[in-house]
Amino acid sequence: MSGLLALLDDVAAIAKVAASSVDDVVGQAVKASSKAAGALIDDAAVTPKYVHGFSADREIPIVWKIARGSLFNKLVILLPLALLLSTFAPWAITPLLMLGGAYLCFEGAEKVWHAINPNDHHAEEVYAAKLEDAHLEEKKVAAAIKTDFILSAEIMTITLAALPEDLSIWFLTAALAVAGLLITVVVYGAVALIVKADDLGLHMASAGRLSITRKVGVFIVRAMPKLMWLLVVVGTAAMIWVGGSIILHGLHDLGLHAPYDIIHDLAVSAAAAVPSMAGAVEWTVTAFLDGLVGLFLGLLLIPVAKFAIDPLLGLFRKNDVAKAG
Numbered sequence: 001m002s003g004l005l006a007l008l009d010d011v012a013a014i015a016k017v018a019a020s021s022v023d024d025v026v027g028q029a030v031k032a033s034s035k036a037a038g039a040l041i042d043d044a045a046v047t048p049k050y051v052h053g054f055s056a057d058r059e060i061p062i063v064w065k066i067a068r069g070s071l072f073n074k075l076v077i078l079l080p081l082a083l084l085l086s087t088f089a090p091w092a093i094t095p096l097l098m099l100g101g102a103y104l105c106f107e108g109a110e111k112v113w114h115a116i117n118p119n120d121h122h123a124e125e126v127y128a129a130k131l132e133d134a135h136l137e138e139k140k141v142a143a144a145i146k147t148d149f150i151l152s153a154e155i156m157t158i159t160l161a162a163l164p165e166d167l168s169i170w171f172l173t174a175a176l177a178v179a180g181l182l183i184t185v186v187v188y189g190a191v192a193l194i195v196k197a198d199d200l201g202l203h204m205a206s207a208g209r210l211s212i213t214r215k216v217g218v219f220i221v222r223a224m225p226k227l228m229w230l231l232v233v234v235g236t237a238a239m240i241w242v243g244g245s246i247i248l249h250g251l252h253d254l255g256l257h258a259p260y261d262i263i264h265d266l267a268v269s270a271a272a273a274v275p276s277m278a279g280a281v282e283w284t285v286t287a288f289l290d291g292l293v294g295l296f297l298g299l300l301l302i303p304v305a306k307f308a309i310d311p312l313l314g315l316f317r318k319n320d321v322a323k324a325g
Helices: 002-050 058-089 090-116 122-133 138-160 167-207 212-255 260-274 277-322
Strands: none
Touching: 058 090, 058 138, 090 122, 090 138, 090 212, 090 277, 138 167, 167 212, 212 260, 212 277, 260 277
16 A cells, blocks of 8 residues: 555655646746747738738638648758757857847838838839739748748747757757747737727627617727738838847847947836836837837848849749749
């Protein structure tokens, strides 16, 4: 009997350790995922465009297809690559992270540029061409999954960099997998709510039995365009801020301390002037200055993309067409 009790005690101890490990994995995953806020919001803002134009009964199936593709991107392709990087080339994580940060700065700055230059319709023309070409559901889903791959690569790299360096390979794998799953559920759950909100509002406005129900439905229908606009604005600001922060932290890690230290000193000085709100002031000043750096870098990258990267990609596309012919 004593042997059985001892065995049960050992099993209980093992269960406690396992439960603690699961809690640690989830906690690390959630903490690391929060660092990718800018890319997460951008992902949620971009995806509804690929559902636009389809009948209401196809919206959720399309979102589900894109979500499955996103999970494949994160767990089957990017997770093994992240593990290989952390094991064999940890020195490459910071440069790759900075590359992703630069891309975030460019994406955000390009949206700002088109907002203040409404006569420049380059982005809208490119998007319209994509829509025209992607007349089939499969093509739109494939285009959305390709876009998701870029954003997922940024998200997984940011998440990897945010995790402690002393994690075991199994703990790291579990944390990245949980983070990838959690991020996908949050992003595409939000996308599903966004694309179906109009239908819900219309149903409530037309079929609601109570006056308050109908009024709420009308409010939802009228609010959705403003919500989408707000989502784009917040996503743009978050991209620029996160991208700038990644660049500054990367430079600091690579030995160029001045930009990071200057912003830190300014934020601390501002916080000292308002002792009752020191933490909030320091965070706000840091985020604002990080965002200015990100916006400046992104604006510098716009002509680089237009005059160097786009023509180069055009040559590759022409070569592919020539080979296909």
